[in-house]
Amino acid sequence: xxxxxxxxxxxxxxxxxxxxxxxxxxxxxxxxxxxxxxxxxxxxxxxxxxxxxxxxxxxxxxxxxxxxxxxxxxxxxxxxxxxxxxxxxxxxxxxxxxxxxxxxxxxxxxxxxxxxxxxxxxxxxxxxxxxxxxxxxxxxxxxxxxxxxxxxxxxxxxxxxxxxxxxxxxxxxxxxxxxxxxxxxxxxxxxxxxxxxxxxxxxxxxxxxxxxxxxxxxxxxxxx
Numbered sequence: 667x668x669x670x671x672x673x674x675x676x677x678x679x680x681x682x683x684x685x686x687x688x689x690x691x692x693x694x695x696x697x698x699x700x701x702x703x704x705x706x707x708x709x710x711x712x713x714x715x716x717x718x719x720x721x722x723x724x725x726x727x728x729x730x731x732x733x734x735x736x737x738x739x740x741x742x743x744x745x746x747x748x749x750x751x752x753x754x755x756x757x758x759x760x761x762x763x764x765x766x767x768x769x770x771x772x773x774x775x776x777x778x779x780x781x782x783x784x785x786x787x788x789x790x791x792x793x794x795x796x797x798x799x800x801x802x803x804x805x806x807x808x809x810x811x812x813x814x815x816x817x818x819x820x821x822x823x824x825x826x827x828x829x830x831x832x833x834x835x836x837x838x839x840x841x842x843x844x845x846x847x848x849x850x851x852x853x854x855x856x857x858x859x860x861x862x863x864x865x866x867x868x869x870x871x872x873x874x875x876x877x878x879x880x881x882x883x884x885x886x887x888x889x890x
């Protein structure tokens with residue numbers, strides 16, 4: 667009986683340790699497994715033993731196997747694979763949802779669908795580049811990608827505009843530009859008029875000490 671009681675206590679301690687490692691409050695775990703917080707507290711303190719059904723729910727929510735939960739060796743096991751599989755699945759779901767947007771009966775016409783797809787893509791990119799764990803090296807890679815994209819887009823538009831006109835300067839019926847010699851589109855792509863796309867780097871003018879301190883403090887708190 668003494669061995670059984672120690673087993674209960676050990677199990678409860680492991681549940682509590684793993685829960686805290688997952689950054690989960692006691693009430694949050696209790697809600698997810700369908701019991702009240704007092705019952706979960708007794709399980710974690712070794713006062714009560716969870717039912718088989720409750721134990722299965724705990725393992726599912728905490729993402730551990732029965733052996734890991736009982737042995738307490740979960741912390742030494744690589745648990746990154748489920749996270750990788752999860753992000754792959756959600757990325758695939760996002761791609762599929764974009765591909766089938768045109769078939770959604772919500773939109774009145776193609777223009778509404780195009781607008782909404784562009785909006786979601788901008789939101790997706792914004793969420794990525796403003797992620798808290800984004801490193802400087804990753805931002806530099808994104809900058810290079812954007813610079814290459816800008817030039818390739820201008821070259822593509824140039825070929826489409828100039829290449830769509832024959833030697834008599836006549837346009838084919840499917841030609842999508844009104845005037846192949848109108849530089850307005852190029853001025854927009856190059857941001858000639860507003861010059862907002864490429865920021866100025868003048869720390870003497872826009873460096874913020876408070877923002878910098880908060881940035882460094884946040885990275886320190888996250889162990890970075």
